[in-house]
Structures are given as C-alpha cells and as structure tokens.
Amino acid sequence: MTAATTAGIPGYTGDAQPYGGGDTYADYRAPEAGFPFAHLPDLADRRLGATVIAANDEFFAERENLLKPGRPEFDPTAFAHKGKVMDGWETRRRRGPSAEHPHPAPGDHDWALVRLGAPGVIRGLLVDTAHFRGNYPQAVSVEATAVPGTPSPEELSAADVKWTTLVPRTAVGGHAANGFAVTEERRFTHLRVRQFPDGGIARLRVYGEVVPDPAWLTALGTFDLLALENGGRAEDASDRFFSPPVHTVLPGRSQKMDEGWETRRRRDDGHDWLSYALAAQGRIRAVEIDTACYKGNSAGWASLAGRDGGSGDSGEWTELLPRTRLQPDTVHRFLLTDAPAVTHVRLDIFPDGGVARLRLHGSLTDAGARHLTARYAELG
Numbered sequence: 077m078t079a080a081t082t083a084g085i086p087g088y089t090g091d092a093q094p095y096g097g098g099d100t101y102a103d104y105r106a107p108e109a110g111f112p113f114a115h116l117p118d119l120a121d122r123r124l125g126a127t128v129i130a131a132n133d134e135f136f137a138e139r140e141n142l143l144k145p146g147r148p149e150f151d152p153t154a155f156a157h158k159g160k161v162m163d164g165w166e167t168r169r170r171r172g173p174s175a176e177h178p179h180p181a182p183g184d185h186d187w188a189l190v191r192l193g194a195p196g197v198i199r200g201l202l203v204d205t206a207h208f209r210g211n212y213p214q215a216v217s218v219e220a221t222a223v224p225g226t227p228s229p230e231e232l233s234a235a236d237v238k239w240t241t242l243v244p245r246t247a248v249g250g251h252a253a254n255g256f257a258v259t260e261e262r263r264f265t266h267l268r269v270r271q272f273p274d275g276g277i278a279r280l281r282v283y284g285e286v287v288p289d290p291a292w293l294t295a296l297g298t299f300d301l302l303a304l305e306n307g308g309r310a311e312d313a314s315d316r317f318f319s320p321p322v323h324t325v326l327p328g329r330s331q332k333m334d335e336g337w338e339t340r341r342r343r344d345d346g347h348d349w350l351s352y353a354l355a356a357q358g359r360i361r362a363v364e365i366d367t368a369c370y371k372g373n374s375a376g377w378a379s380l381a382g383r384d385g386g387s388g389d390s391g392e393w394t395e396l397l398p399r400t401r402l403q404p405d406t407v408h409r410f411l412l413t414d415a416p417a418v419t420h421v422r423l424d425i426f427p428d429g430g431v432a433r434l435r436l437h438g439s440l441t442d443a444g445a446r447h448l449t450a451r452y453a454e455l456g
C-alpha cells in the first residue's frame with residue numbers, strides 16, 4: 077500500500093510479493109520523481125568514514141550492510157548456515173515469553189547505532205527495504221544526537237545522551253524505498269535506527285549538509301577548502317551522465333573511473349562545468365586537478381574562476397587559473413599567488429570528459445572563520 081506522507085513523499089506499507097523470478101527490482105516501490113533531498117551528500121557515506129558501530133542483533137545479515145555503497149542485490153539461490161543470504165541488516169524473529177503469549181510485546185524492537193562520516197544537518201533519510209519482502213520491519217524510527225569526540229556504543233546508550241526524534245515510529249513497506257523528510261535544523265553526529273519488532277533493512281542513506289567543526293579547521297590553518305568533509309559542496313554541473321560531481325570533493329583518490337566526475341561526449345561546440353561552494357570564504361594558494369583513471373576521456377583543458385559572496389548569477393567571476401592543458405590519469409598541481417577571497421568557484425572543462433578530484437588548498441579568511449563559528453553555534 078502507499079499512503080501520502082509529509083513533503084509529498086509517498087509512505088509505503090505492507091508486504092511485497094514473494095520473489096517470483098526475473099528482474100529482482102521489477103516490483104520495487106519507489107517514488108518516480110525520486111526524493112527532494114537525494115541530490116545532497118550522504119552523511120553516512122562510508123567514504124566519509126561513517127560506520128554502524130553497534131546493533132543488538134544481526135543474526136541473518138550484518139549491520140554493516142546498511143551503509144554499503146551501491147544498490148542492494150538479491151540472489152534467490154544464496155543460502156548459508158543461518159538462512160537466506162540477504163544484502164542488508166537483518167535480525168532474528170522475536171518471540172513472546174510463552175506459549176500463551178508467543179508474540180513480541182508492542183515495544184519490542186531491534187536497534188543499530190550509526191556514526192555519521194561527516195557531522196551535519198540532516199535533510200532526508202532513506203530506509204531502503206529492498207528485497208526484504210516478507211521480513212522487513214513492521215515499523216521503524218530514527219533518532220539523532222550530537223556527541224563530540226568518538227563515543228563508544230555504551231557511552232551513546234547512556235541515560236544522559238539526548239536523542240532527537242527525526243522519524244517517529246512509522247510503518248514501512250517491504251521491498252520499498254521508504255523516504256522521510258527531516259526538518260530539524262541541528263548538527264548531528266550519530267543516529268539510532270530502531271526496527272519494530274524485528275526484520276531487515278537493506279540500506280540507510282542520510283542526506284544532508286556537512287557542518288564542520290570550525291575549531292578543527294582553524295587549527296589546521298591550511299586545508300582543502302572544497303573537501304566535502306570540510307564543508308565544501310558541489311552545487312551544480314552542466315552534466316552528470318556517467319558519475320556525479322560530488323565525487324570530485326570526496327576523500328582519497330579514485331581507484332576506478334566511476335569514482336570521479338565524468339560527462340557524456342559532447343557533440344556541439346560547448347563545454348562542461350561544475351560549480352562549488354567553499355567551506356566558507358577563503359583564500360586559495362594551491363590547486364590540484366586530478367584526472368585519475370581518465371585515460372582516453374580526461375578533460376582536455378580546464379580553467380578555474382572564483383567569486384565572493386554568492387552563487388547563482390550574482391557577483392563577478394575572477395579568473396584563478398587560465399585555461400590549461402590537462403594530461404590523462406594525472407595529478408596536476410598549480411600555485412596561486414594573491415588569489416582574492418572567494419566563497420564559490422567554477423571549474424570549466426573543455427570540451428568534456430572526466431575529472432576525478434579537485435582540491436583547493438588554502439585558509440579561511442577572518443570573515444569565513446566567523447561565519448563557520450556562528451553557524452556551528454547556531455546549530456547547537
């Protein structure tokens with residue numbers, strides 16, 4: 077069944093049909109228009125260092141599957157000692173206390189604790205029950221908290237930890253993309269996911285905006301002003317055909333071609349581009365343009381421009397790096413002298429192709445540091 081929920085996001089409930097062969101996603105329930113928050117980074121991305129630090133039960137399938145990249149898969153022939161092999165987090169069936177009371181109590185549930193890879197403001201959640209057709213949870217809830225440092229599961233479970241409810245106990249559907257809009261304007265570090273009374277969830281995605289710790293960035297002094305983990309954002313692009321722009325600001329280097337940003341082959345006389353917001357106003361001193369793994373399809377040339385104060389069509393673009401030849405599968409390094417203070421940059425590539433990473437090493441201006449500090453305080 078499908079019921080309308082908040083923000084026009086469909087709410088799914090009820091079983092999916094038993095798998096009857098063929099395309100395992102043929103009857104998967106998901107909104108055709110996608111989710112209004114799915115363009116945002118996943119704060120629970122393993123590539124940012126997120127992890128499922130604990131769960132009370134993972135009898136059929138391990139909790140870590142919740143954050144695996146990529147789509148959950150289903151092999152109808154795969155069985156192991158514990159039962160059906162499932163690509164998700166799945167707990168055993170709960171039983172009541174006696175023959176007279178064989179069913180779980182109303183409040184019985186399983187839980188998992190998730191540390192976000194980059195703390196931030198959460199705008200939306202996906203509780204994906206793909207392939208859990210008759211063994212998905214009847215309902216789920218999601219809570220969030222902000223605990224500094226690296227708390228243990230025991231510390232997170234302490235009575236004095238304040239949890240904020242993002243999703244109250246809500247019925248979900250089997251083999252469905254159960255999405256929830258979140259309106260809590262707070263910076264969070266950890267989530268607690270509960271499934272009532274038990275069952276399986278394939279993936280958890282936590283879409284939002286990274287809010288870095290200004291004290292850490294100030295202590296660093298010089299850092300990558302564009303890195304997602306530092307609060308940088310890929311805002312818009314001319315093309316996302318093969319892989320998304322956010323890849324260019326992820327940690328580490330690409331190991332495969334699809335781990336960067338690659339546009340389709342242009343058949344006109346135009347060129348592709350990507351626009352970004354820095355963590356805050358800063359001065360860039362060193363630029364890295366990495367075309368790792370793009371050997372026959374690297375961007376041919378690239379230029380970089382910056383503006384101060386606002387994205388969109390306001391403000392003047394200032395050239396930071398003129399149009400420069402790029403080599404395939406190469407880290408290019410450029411030093412900038414006396415670059416102006418900017419809040420946004422634009423990477424233009426000619427005519428098309430791939431860029432794996434863009435790194436903009438520099439420092440926050442005083443105004444940039446003040447902006448970050450104020451936002452950090454405002455978000456509690």
Ligand SMILES: NC(=O)NC(NC(N)=O)C(=O)[O-]
Pocket residue numbers: 136158159160161162166169210211
């Ligand atoms: N057919 C099943 O999937 N059974 C059980 N689950 C697994 N993974 O075996 C269960 O109890 O939900």
